[in-house]
Amino acid sequence: MYHYIDSFLLYLQVEKNAAENTLAGYRQDLFAGLDFFAAALGKADYAVQPADIDPKLFRAYLARLALEGWQKNTLARKTTAWRSFFRYLAREGVLEDNALATVKPPRGEKKLPDFLHPEQCAQLVESPADSLLGLRDRAMLEVLYGCGLRVSELVGLDVGDLDLAAGRLRVLGKGGRERLMPLGEMAADALQAYLRLARPALCRGVDQTALFLNARGGRITRRGVHKVIGRYLSQLELVGKVSPHTLRHSFATHLLDNGADLRVVQELLGHVRLSTTQIYTHLSTEKLKEIYSRTHPRA
Known part of the structure; x- marks a missing residue:
């Protein structure tokens, strides 16, 4: 089974150009499921074969997770990971068909995403x-909020992706999909x-392609961006959890x-699907309700 995973x-x-976070999630979900299946079948992990896992066994796995208190969103994610894995095995001829398709x-x-007011x-x-x-942090925060980027998209930016004269930014998103973002x-x-006052000093003369650099002159990481935001949040009186993605939701x-x-x-x-974007319309509806309740004398 290890070889198949x-x-x-x-x-x-390689073929789907999946992000590192996506790969890590699939890896975790598949190996966590494998542990359960091995125990249920009385086999070692490496001895479990794809054909050993049928819908009945998989539903027992989901039932166990539900009893342990896992949220439905997590169960759905794990199910999707295993269904995708079995679909791949069926296509490769390892299985006759995808037994988990049913x-x-x-x-x-669906939870409404957190956002900040303007x-x-x-x-x-x-x-x-x-x-x-500080100049670097200001530029990063302006781009995160002004362009609505994912943090992975932000840290992946190179200097060549920026066209200040045209006022746009080339962004490489999920699945290797490229888009041009207008710069406010x-x-x-x-x-x-x-770029004029801070990056040359951070770069220290090294030929570095990354747009945003850390204090040592290397490409800033996702964790680094989270720490930057956390540092400024500690100085401000903002209530609630705020992450780089909060700025994307706010955008x-x-x-x-x-x-x-x-x-x-x-x-x-x-977004590939409009339905993914439509969750933000619920936020706007909630705002209308809030304003109505606060301002109308008969509300």
Whole structure:
């Protein structure tokens, strides 16, 4: 089974251009399931064969997870991982058919994403000082909020992806899909200041292609961006959990609140399906209800 899982993950990486986080999630879900199946079958992990796993056994696995308190969204994700794995095995001829095709993922609960109000975003984005790292942080925060990027997209940016003259940014999103993002004036100004005053000093003369650098001159990491945001949050009185993705949610919410077309927001976010973007319309509806309840005398 180990060999099949490794082959599947390699297929996702090479042919599907899956992100590292996606690969890590699939790896974790597959090996966690394998542990359960081995115990249930009375076999060692390496001795379990794909044909040993049938819908009845897999549903018993989901039932065990539910008893342990796992959320429906997690159960759905694990089901999707195993169904994809078995579909790959059937296509490769390891299995005659996908035995798990009849196992439907549990319907997860859709949670409204957290977001900041515009004044809170302004407070966070404008908090860095005019130091080398402060100029870098200001540029990163402006791009995160002004372009609605995923943190993986932000840290993957190279200098060559930036076209200040045209006011746009080339972004490589999920699945290797490329999109051009317009740069707002504030983001462009922050990037220009960072490139002129801070990045050369951080780079230390090394030929580095990464746009955003850490204090040692290397490409900043996802963890590094989280730490940057956490540092400024500790200085501000912002309630609730705020992450780089919160700024992405805020980007989409503020666009829709101000009349942007849903299809346009879909393109800007790099979503393949419109249904993924539609969750932000619920946020706008919630805002309307809040305003109505607060302002109408008969509410």
